[in-house]
Amino acid sequence: MGAGHGHDHGVSANSDKRWLAGALAVIVTFLIGEVIVGIIAQSLALLSDAAHMTTDAASIVLALVAIRLAARPATGRMTFGWKRVEILSAQANGLTLLLLALWLGYEAIRRLFEPPDVHGPLVLITALVGVAVNVLATWMISRADRTSLNIEGAFQHILNDLYAFIATAVAGLVIILTGWVRADVIATLIVVALMTKAGVGLIRKSSRIFLEAAPEHLDPERIGRDMADRDGVTEVHDLHIWEITSGSPALSAHVLVRTGHDCHAVREDIAHMLDHEHHIEHVTLQVDHASPKLLDIGVRDSDSGHCGGPHGPTHLARASVAHRH
Template sequence: MSGKGHHHDGSPGHDHGVTAGTDKRWLSIALALIVGFMSVEVFIGVVAQSLALISDAAHMLTDAVAIGLALIAMRIARRPAKGGFTYGLKRAEILSAQANGLSLILLGAWLSYEAVGRLIHPPEVKGGLMLITALVGIAVNVAATWCISRANRASLNVEGAYQHILNDLFAFIGTAVAALIVVTTGFARADGIATLIVVALMFKAGYGLLRDSGRIFLEAAPAHVHPDRVGGELVAQPSVLEVHDLHIWQITSEEAALSAHVLVEPGGDCHAVRRDLEHLVRRDYGITHTTLQVDHQPEMVLQVVGQGRVPDWTHHCVATHGPLHRGDGRNS
């Protein structure tokens, strides 16, 4: 008997809803804090002639956009699967995360250019006004960071917004230090140096978001899952002779999927094997969305390899995709 196309997640059906821990209310509060303070900071930054303050305000604008995108993406991702979108629109959240990563890098590039210019020709900076504004900014960003940390950061979408806010907090700390140096020593170039330090942090966070979202778009396996190891564990289970067409990929940052074609020995219980394999990947790898096609080994065909002959059990497939795992320990 064959157990083809069975899906299993520990319940009668799949729940493709967005994780309940992702709390829109916390993101909305953070958004209100950011927009309110940003409006004031732009005005003060122009008056104080501080690039660090203006850059912080620009960064806060991207923070606001990042949180706005996160909220919109959450709403879109909740739409049910229908039509051609068989997974729904869950990857809208990954698009948002990628946009957040790209915006961090682009903004960092612009600030780098402006900071270098100010290092060469430093303007007069009103350090006192800059220091007071930076200290208030630290308080606002601590509050906003705390709000977003209360949401579900397992979502790459929320993590993108969180990274924006966290980097802005670092930026304000750098600005406060630079302002203190300007006030005490008159060293105006501290403003540009602080900006470059923050830019380095922005590049790091932006690269991380682009890397992680890019893995999902390229349908790579989750970073903590090694497909060859999974294939080896599956084929080592009782009655399993071969596993091929093994695919492991991420639908979103919080949901992975696995599919494979499994051959079992003649007389083996296909349904029992399927249940055991699903339990294994759920227990050891946290993958609950599985599609396993389980068949008995077809009639063996001998294939000449070198000086000997080995069984060829894959003639039933037109073409296999990915590594082939066999129970005799020979993988290809």
């Protein structure tokens, strides 16, 4: 008594891997040179950018591994396959952003009181090259499917690095024009704030999926009412809406149908409505005829023999609500 759909995302996944791999090659090449220049210039902003770019590279590698694992078919005990690995990757990216922000924030505050000599021209030149590199890498990853929280995690790493290089370039210019070396530290603190915001956002979104909360763009109350208002339906309960992975909402529910209506036809009608009006394709419905006892005197479903006690709110057809009142 269910409706489901299978989808082949192979072409999209291959395209995503190509864009990610290209961005990884660009980042690693620049990263090596930036570490050398950062040490010579004694710039915390450059070294912090290099540290961030290291996590950028790691986040892309993690995303590529997650894409490869997520493509594995559902077998054995892994009945959903390995799709949740992508969410683990996104959460790991969020955590690394927060940890890196914590370390850089500490170093920046320490340098506010004991600022080292910073070579402004080297900082400026390297930062400008870094802006160009990150614009290219950001564009590459933006071409991949960013509805995937896994890819969005890698994208946020690269985007924040772009912001970091812009701030570092400004700091280098300030040092050249004024000699104020603390500009390097201020640039680092700006980057820390941006990294914290991105990290918190990734962790919040990935945690919603792990907690099996309904996707933010779907309203379970409205969906429950829409299901209960379909022709022949008297009640909907045990309604659960969650995401297996980002962009893959799923729904399950127990639907009670009036006597005389075709359960199979009602199920097909509800599945069609959920697909076309709410864009939920992965649907599992248990459909039963409501007992006469339930229809006549409004006995709870737990007394009708269908369930051992419904979980969550119950959605009644409007005709049933009017009858009970």
